[in-house]
Amino acid sequence: xxxxxxxVNRGVKLTLWERLYVMEVVRGVTIxxxxxxxxxxxxxxxxxxxxxxxxxxxxIYYPEEKPVVPEAYRxxxxxxxxxxxxxxxxxxxxxxxxxxxxxISIVGAMRPDGTRYPETYTLDGAVCIxxxxxxxxxxxxxxxxxxxxxxLVEYDRRLxxxxxxxxxxxxxxxxxxxxxxxxRMYNKCNY
Amino acid sequence: xxxxxxLPSPNLLPSLVEMMLKIIFICTMNMAVFAPVLxxxxxxxxALMQDRIGANRAEIFGFTVFGLLHVAxxxxxxxxxxxxxxxxxxxxxxxxxxxxxxxxxxxxxxxxPFGGKYMLWGHEANLVIADLNVGMLYIxxxxxxxxxxxxxxxWASNNSWSLLGGLRVGAQMLSYEVAMxxxxxxxxxxxxxxxxxTIGMAxxxxxxxxxxxxxxxxxxxxxxxLAENKRTPFDIPEAESExxxxxxxxxxxxxxxxxxxxxxLEMVTISAVLVALFFGGWQIPFISHQGLIDAMGHLFGxxxxxxxxxxxxxxxxxxxxxxxxxxxxxxxxxxxRFRFDQVMRLGWKIVLPLALANIVVTGFILLAVR
Ligand code: SF4
Ligand code: SF4
Numbered sequence: 001x002x003x004x005x006x007x008v009n010r011g012v013k014l015t016l017w018e019r020l021y022v023m024e025v026v027r028g029v030t031i032x033x034x035x036x037x038x039x040x041x042x043x044x045x046x047x048x049x050x051x052x053x054x055x056x057x058x059x060i061y062y063p064e065e066k067p068v069v070p071e072a073y074r075x076x077x078x079x080x081x082x083x084x085x086x087x088x089x090x091x092x093x094x095x096x097x098x099x100x101x102x103x104i105s106i107v108g109a110m111r112p113d114g115t116r117y118p119e120t121y122t123l124d125g126a127v128c129i130x131x132x133x134x135x136x137x138x139x140x141x142x143x144x145x146x147x148x149x150x151x152l153v154e155y156d157r158r159l160x161x162x163x164x165x166x167x168x169x170x171x172x173x174x175x176x177x178x179x180x181x182x183x184r185m186y187n188k189c190n191y
Numbered sequence: 192x193x194x195x196x197x198l199p200s201p202n203l204l205p206s207l208v209e210m211m212l213k214i215i216f217i218c219t220m221n222m223a224v225f226a227p228v229l230x231x232x233x234x235x236x237x238a239l240m241q242d243r244i245g246a247n248r249a250e251i252f253g254f255t256v257f258g259l260l261h262v263a264x265x266x267x268x269x270x271x272x273x274x275x276x277x278x279x280x281x282x283x284x285x286x287x288x289x290x291x292x293x294x295x296x297x298x299x300x301x302x303x304p305f306g307g308k309y310m311l312w313g314h315e316a317n318l319v320i321a322d323l324n325v326g327m328l329y330i331x332x333x334x335x336x337x338x339x340x341x342x343x344x345x346w347a348s349n350n351s352w353s354l355l356g357g358l359r360v361g362a363q364m365l366s367y368e369v370a371m372x373x374x375x376x377x378x379x380x381x382x383x384x385x386x387x388x389t390i391g392m393a394x395x396x397x398x399x400x401x402x403x404x405x406x407x408x409x410x411x412x413x414x415x416x417l418a419e420n421k422r423t424p425f426d427i428p429e430a431e432s433e434x435x436x437x438x439x440x441x442x443x444x445x446x447x448x449x450x451x452x453x454x455x456l457e458m459v460t461i462s463a464v465l466v467a468l469f470f471g472g473w474q475i476p477f478i479s480h481q482g483l484i485d486a487m488g489h490l491f492g493x494x495x496x497x498x499x500x501x502x503x504x505x506x507x508x509x510x511x512x513x514x515x516x517x518x519x520x521x522x523x524x525x526x527x528r529f530r531f532d533q534v535m536r537l538g539w540k541i542v543l544p545l546a547l548a549n550i551v552v553t554g555f556i557l558l559a560v561r
Contacts (some may be wrong), residue, residue, distance in 0.1 A: 017465075022410055032521055032525040035242060043239070059244045
């Protein structure tokens with residue numbers, strides 16, 4: 001931590017050298033000039049090679065280039081569809097309870113073989129605050145926060161009332177996130 | 192006695208053509224190249240200095256040309272914007288102020304040589320619009336005129352912020368005008384002339400460049416020049432965080448653009464003066480003026496050789512000017528703004544005495560050397 005901070009000398013009298021100002025100006029301009037020329041070269045190089053990573057500037061040309069979000073990023077919450085085509089959700093209602101925004105509503109039902117499934121599962125995208133508590137509450141890893149951060153808003157709130165079909169995503173598409181949950185939730189520090 | 196040598200020689204037609212070409216060249220360089228492009232340079236350079244990308248979204252058919260098209264969109268936007276005049280403003284003066292601000296920056300260029308003298312088909316071309324023997328005095332006179340633009344603009348707007356800005360312009364310019372004149376006296380003493388072409392020729396030897404003969408004068412002059420330019424660190428007349436926009440708060444549309452342009456053109460003029468006085472003007476280090484003409488003459492024949500040498504010199508001059516513009520921009524985006532009392536103290540208590548001392552020391556050294 002300490003390495004990231006530099007103690008600033010405030011209220012201390014400037015030395016004569018600093019009070020002369022001219023050389024301090026040169027020093028300051030050298031720093032900005034270094035940034036200027038370095039960014040100039042790297043921007044140009046990335047322009048020629050077409051590789052945005054070479055630009056060396058944090059800014060991203062957003063719609064053309066997509067940011068790579070970190071593993072723990074919480075995007076749109078979505079339901080997992082198991083590989084056999086059935087919902088993983090068992091309609092236990094824990095997410096419904098855990099949700100601080102109260103945006104989930106579930107009606108459960110039973111399949112002929114006795115397993116439970118949600119008959120309807122409604123998630124109000126206009127109300128969700130992307131806290132990820134549903135994901136943490138779920139015992140079946142059936143609802144996960146995806147890395148999907150685009151198209152989260154509509155011009156009409158009614159369009160943001162997602163039903164089960166809109167929320168279900170095949171399991172293999174969520175593999176990265178599911179791995180992450182398993183690593184994070186079941187490692188020691190969570191117990 | 193007034194010197195009439197800068198008037199067209201009896202050989203009228205070539206002189207007239209030469210004169211027109213020079214005026215067109217300088218006007219195009221300033222109005223069509225520097226004024227708009229510097230807006231782009233300022234944006235992009237400040238962005239890169241601060242690890243940003245900068246304006247890059249304006250496009251035509253998918254081509255953004257590194258954000259250069261923003262200049263065109265800027266011009267279009269300002270062209271169609273309402274030209275607002277506040278109630279109670281002094282309308283004629285409010286109209287006049289931007290013109291007073293922008294014209295001096297442009298006409299100051301008349302005496303700055305962007306090349307030497309060349310013999311072309313028996314006609315001597317002198318690459319300066321008006322070779323005045325009082326060159327620098329003319330620049331001082333014209334540069335102080337542009338102050339009126341800002342002061343009048345501030346007064347005519349009927350706005351307290353504008354008035355304060357105008358007052359600050361007046362105080363700042365008055366202080367630094369004095370110091371600026373005195374900082375350059377040392378240069379005039381060394382070269383024995385006020386004529387910029389003479390000073391340019393005297394800097395043929397690399398070690399006779401003004402920066403080596405007058406290092407203190409150079410630092411003082413660049414300080415004063417920055418203050419005259421009214422940009423950060425000396426931007427108290429338009430201090431955004433204190434006075435909204437200072438003297439041009441009440442301007443919009445093209446008149447706003449003219450104030451903006453005058454700032455950029457002043458920057459070009461300052462860079463050109465710096466180059467002409469301290470960085471050898473059009474001269475290339477270690478290659479003498481006549482030497483280059485002769486060398487090119489051997490290669491391309493006397494006339495075309497002179498033309499090639501002329502082009503090389505002109506390009507060298509502009510390269511130096513552009514480098515100085517970049518440095519001035521670097522300073523503008525690196526330093527914080529001075530407080531008003533600091534500006535005044537710097538002007539009267541530091542720069543002015545140092546300039547006087549510089550004159551005395553230069554005088555003694557000249558006495559000792561001669
Ligand atoms: S992320 Fe939070 S607010 Fe959104 S559905 Fe899950 S628990 Fe509710
Ligand atoms: S998503 Fe998970 S927590 Fe919510 S009802 Fe289904 S199984 Fe229970």
